[in-house]
Structure formats: C-alpha cells, structure tokens
Amino acid sequence: MRISNEIWNEALATVVYLALIEIHSQHEQRSFVSNENPDNNPARYSTERLMLKHLPKRTIPGTKSAELLKLSKNYEPPCMADQVPVVWDHGDRVWITDVDGNEYIDFTSGVLVTNVGHSHPEHVKAIQRQAERLMNCYSFPTPERVTLSERLVKLLPDNLDEIFLLTTGSEATGAALRIAKRFTGKHEILSFYGGFHGRTYGPMSVSGSLGTRRKFGPALPGGIIAPYAYCYRCFYDKTYPDCDFYCLKTLDRIINSSSSGDLGTIITEPYQGGAGFIFPPEGWLKALEKWGRERNLLLIVDEVQSSFGRTGKLFMIEWQDVRPNMLCLGKGIGSGMPASALAGESKIFASMLPGEMSSTCGGNPLASAASHAVLDIMQKENLPENSRKVGEYILKRFQELQKRRHCLGDIRGKGLVMGLEIVENQQNRQPAPELTQKIIFRCGEYGMLLGKVGLYGNVIRIAPPLVITEEEAEIGISILNKVLTELG
Numbered sequence: 001m002r003i004s005n006e007i008w009n010e011a012l013a014t015v016v017y018l019a020l021i022e023i024h025s026q027h028e029q030r031s032f033v034s035n036e037n038p039d040n041n042p043a044r045y046s047t048e049r050l051m052l053k054h055l056p057k058r059t060i061p062g063t064k065s066a067e068l069l070k071l072s073k074n075y076e077p078p079c080m081a082d083q084v085p086v087v088w089d090h091g092d093r094v095w096i097t098d099v100d101g102n103e104y105i106d107f108t109s110g111v112l113v114t115n116v117g118h119s120h121p122e123h124v125k126a127i128q129r130q131a132e133r134l135m136n137c138y139s140f141p142t143p144e145r146v147t148l149s150e151r152l153v154k155l156l157p158d159n160l161d162e163i164f165l166l167t168t169g170s171e172a173t174g175a176a177l178r179i180a181k182r183f184t185g186k187h188e189i190l191s192f193y194g195g196f197h198g199r200t201y202g203p204m205s206v207s208g209s210l211g212t213r214r215k216f217g218p219a220l221p222g223g224i225i226a227p228y229a230y231c232y233r234c235f236y237d238k239t240y241p242d243c244d245f246y247c248l249k250t251l252d253r254i255i256n257s258s259s260s261g262d263l264g265t266i267i268t269e270p271y272q273g274g275a276g277f278i279f280p281p282e283g284w285l286k287a288l289e290k291w292g293r294e295r296n297l298l299l300i301v302d303e304v305q306s307s308f309g310r311t312g313k314l315f316m317i318e319w320q321d322v323r324p325n326m327l328c329l330g331k332g333i334g335s336g337m338p339a340s341a342l343a344g345e346s347k348i349f350a351s352m353l354p355g356e357m358s359s360t361c362g363g364n365p366l367a368s369a370a371s372h373a374v375l376d377i378m379q380k381e382n383l384p385e386n387s388r389k390v391g392e393y394i395l396k397r398f399q400e401l402q403k404r405r406h407c408l409g410d411i412r413g414k415g416l417v418m419g420l421e422i423v424e425n426q427q428n429r430q431p432a433p434e435l436t437q438k439i440i441f442r443c444g445e446y447g448m449l450l451g452k453v454g455l456y457g458n459v460i461r462i463a464p465p466l467v468i469t470e471e472e473a474e475i476g477i478s479i480l481n482k483v484l485t486e487l488g
C-alpha cells in the first residue's frame with residue numbers, strides 16, 4: 001500500500017507534537033526536583049531545549065498578565081492594539097517569555113521588526129557599548145551615522161546614492177512624499193487599494209484602506225488610488241496570468257479620469273503588508289516601474305517592512321532588479337531599536353535646502369550602532385539565505401495543510417513573510433474574521449504568537465525572526481495544525 005507524503009507528514013507532525021509534550025512533562029518533573037534551569041545549559045539551543053520550550057495548553061492571560069492588562073485598560077487608550085492577551089517579559093531569538101513565565105514561539109517578530117531575533121547578544125552589546133558613549137546629538141554627524149550611511153548606500157542599487165536616517169517608517173514615507181512633490185513640482189501621487197504607508201497625515205493620505213482613514217476628514221489633496229494586484233480577490237475578476245496584468249493596463253484610464261494633469265509620483269509596497277500580505281505576481285513591480293518611467297513619474301518603493309532579509313534578499317526590490325528613485329526602509333533596520341531610513345538619488349535630495357528637513361532622533365548614535373550590528377549579524381549568519389530556506393519549508397508545509405484544512409483559503413509569501421487567508425470554505429472564499437481571531441487566540445494558548453492583518457481582518461500574519469530554524473518552525477506548524485484541526 002502506498003502512503004502519500006501528506007499522510008506521512010501529518011503522522012510525523014503528530015508524533016513530534018506528542019513527543020514534545022511528553023518530554024516537556026518529564027522535564028517539568030525533573031526540574032521540580034533538581035531546580036534545573038535550561039538557561040544555564042551552554043547548549044542553549046539544543047534540540048532538547050527547543051522541545052522543552054514547546055509547552056502544553058496554558059490559560060491566557062496568566063495572573064500577572066491579567067493585572068498588567070487591567071492597568072493598561074485603565075491608563076492606555078484602546079486604539080493602541082488588538083493582540084492576544086499576553087504581557088511580554090523577555091525574548092531570546094524566536095522565543096518570548098511572558099510575565100507569568102509562559103514561553104511562546106514568536107511568529108510575529110513584533111511586527112516584522114526583530115529580524116535578527118530577540119535580544120541577539122551582539123545587537124545588545126553594540127547598543128550597550130554605544131549607550132555608554134553617546135546617545136543623541138541631533139543632526140551633528142557621528143562616526144556611527146556616516147559610516148552606516150556609506151554602508152547602506154553600498155548595499156543598494158547604484159542610483160540610490162544618499163541616505164537620510166530617520167526614526168519611524170511613517171517618517172520615512174512622509175519625507176519621501178514631501179521630497180517627491182518638491183522635486184517633481186507636482187502634487188499628485190498614485191498609490192494603491194489596500195496600500196499602507198503609515199499613520200501620520202501624509203502617509204495616511206496615500207493609504208488605500210478605510211481602516212487607516214476612517215472619519216479623519218479630507219486627506220491631503222492629490223491622491224489617486226488604483227487597484228493593486230490582489231489576485232485571490234481580483235478587483236476586475238480576472239485570473240493571472242491570462243489577465244496579462246490587466247490592472248496595470250487600466251492605470252491610464254484611471255489617471256485620465258482622476259488627475260488634474262499634475263501627477264508626479266507613484267508610491268507602492270512591493271507586497272502589501274497591512275492589506276493581508278498580498279504578493280503581486282512576479283514581474284508586476286517591474287512592469288509598474290516601466291509604466292511609470294514611460295510617463296516620467298518618480299517611483300517610491302516602501303520597503304519599511306519587506307527589507308533587511310525578510311523576503312530572502314536584503315531588499316525585496318532585488319528580486320526583480322527594480323530601481324526606484326526613493327526607497328523607504330524601517331522596522332528590521334534597527335531590529336528593535338527605533339530606526340528608519342529614506343534612500344534616494346542625490347539629484348532628488350538636492351531639491352531640499354540645507355537644514356530644511358531634519359529629525360530629532362534620526363540617525364542618532366544609538367540607533368546607528370544598532371543598525372551596524374544588524375548588518376553585521378545579517379552578513380555573518382547569512383539571514384536572508386535562512387529566510388529563503390526556512391520560508392520555503394514553511395510555505396510547503398502550509399500548502400500541505402491547505403489540502404486538508406478548508407478554512408485555509410489562500411497561502412502566499414516569500415521568505416519569512418506569509419499570509420494565511422482564512423475563509424468560510426475554499427469554494428465560497430468568504431472572509432472569516434471571527435474564526436481568524438479564534439485561531440490566533442487558541443495558538444496563543446498553545447504557545448505560539450501570531451498577528452492579524454487584512455482588508456477583512458481575516459489574514460494570519462506569519463513572520464518569525466529570520467534566525468528561526470526548520471526545527472523551530474515545525475513546532476509552530478504543529479501548533480497551528482492542531483488548532484486548525486480543533487477549530488477549522
């Protein structure tokens with residue numbers, strides 16, 4: 001009798017899962033007697049340690065978490081977050097421990113931030129060393145800042161020959177939009193349905209979702225928004241590749257009917273994060289670049305979340321050799337230390353007068369030292385390559401699950417960033433936001449942290465730190481599989 005790979009994998013995952021629980025409960029008994037602390041074990045990331053961390057179901061929030069969540073409710077506005085009720089205490093690579101001592105495998109990286117893993121020792125040391133020397137000097141240059149700018153420029157396409165170091169992603173996209181208007185002398189900007197570029201007023205004005213703009217009054221004038229290549233829910237009901245990028249072919253008609261003849265710039269994400277990890281088909285971004293060049297439009301690519309190894313290359317534009325005129329970077333550049341950057345062509349930056357744009361904390365020595373350490377770690381541990389390798393493994397395992405779990409509507413991703421679109425069933429594709437919420441909560445109970453995105457709130461965000469191993473990834477996959485079996 002032939003047993004399919006799928007059944008073998010399922011059986012293997014179940015055996016691993018049961019073994020993990022068994023080993024964990026044995027360890028609990030042992031450590032109760034000997035007071036053994038796995039953190040003192042020099043083989044910190046041995047198989048046994050990985051397994052020990054995979055805990056059986058726990059109650060969330062725990063007692064201490066509940067107390068702090070109450071404090072948060074009393075003193076913090078509810079608009080801040082919508083997460084599983086876990087209060088984080090400390091992190092180690094891909095593992096988080098909450099204030100009650102529960103451990104979780106982190107499939108969020110915060111929000112695609114901690115690319116080098118939580119509290120990587122070299123990252124920590126670099127920050128500590130720098131904190132003892134100098135933390136802020138506003139826009140006076142420091143060795144850390146200028147050498148970081150040089151280092152980044154050398155990693156980027158030739159045309160991006162200057163770097164403006166900033167603090168947040170919104171600051172980088174906001175700066176890009178303003179500089180683009182100055183350089184082109186044109187105020188209209190083309191962006192895309194579902195696009196997310198930050199929550200401050202400029203970036204919000206080019207965002208393409210109600211979630212970002214709801215009831216904030218008129219956005220900045222000059223925004224033109226067009227359909228993105230969201231092929232699972234194509235705006236034009238077409239199918240790729242037969243559509244031949246029909247969504248790009250409609251751009252001229254959209255511009256002709258919405259523009260006042262003052263369009264100067266395009267801003268886009270290479271994949272859409274907030275809208276639900278929507279990956280356009282291979283070639284879409286390159287085709288958009290060509291379309292824009294033919295019309296003499298400036299191209300801003302927002303890689304605030306897709307950069308620093310996340311998709312398997314240092315920058316996602318490398319996959320298709322796209323050369324934007326400006327590139328926004330953030331999140332992973334500091335890997336936990338607030339930092340962002342705007343890379344651009346010097347002729348574009350030259351449209352700004354000296355001192356006309358600065359940032360209180362942008363390029364501060366602490367953040368710059370942290371970013372240097374991030375680049376060192378990326379290179380030394382070859383994290384883009386690991387992202388590609390483990391990402392392919394996870395994607396394949398999810399695709400296997402999809403054959404049996406009918407709520408898994410669409411699975412898409414590149415490197416270690418993926419979206420699992422949760423639907424009522426694969427035939428009707430109806431978004432299932434409540435089920436999505438339940439899955440995320442139940443995974444939290446089993447020790448796995450996940451995030452939620454999507455225009456319909458029905459996409460599970462898969463984005464572990466780039467240091468994750470296949471073995472660790474398998475732990476997350478078995479938890480998700482178990483939860484989908486229970487709920488899906």
Ligand SMILES: Cc1ncc(COP(=O)(O)O)c(C=O)c1O
Binds near residue numbers: 274
């Ligand atoms: C593509 C993109 N651009 C900009 C931003 C805004 O970054 P920040 O929250 O650091 O301002 C984000 C944040 O999620 C993002 O994903």
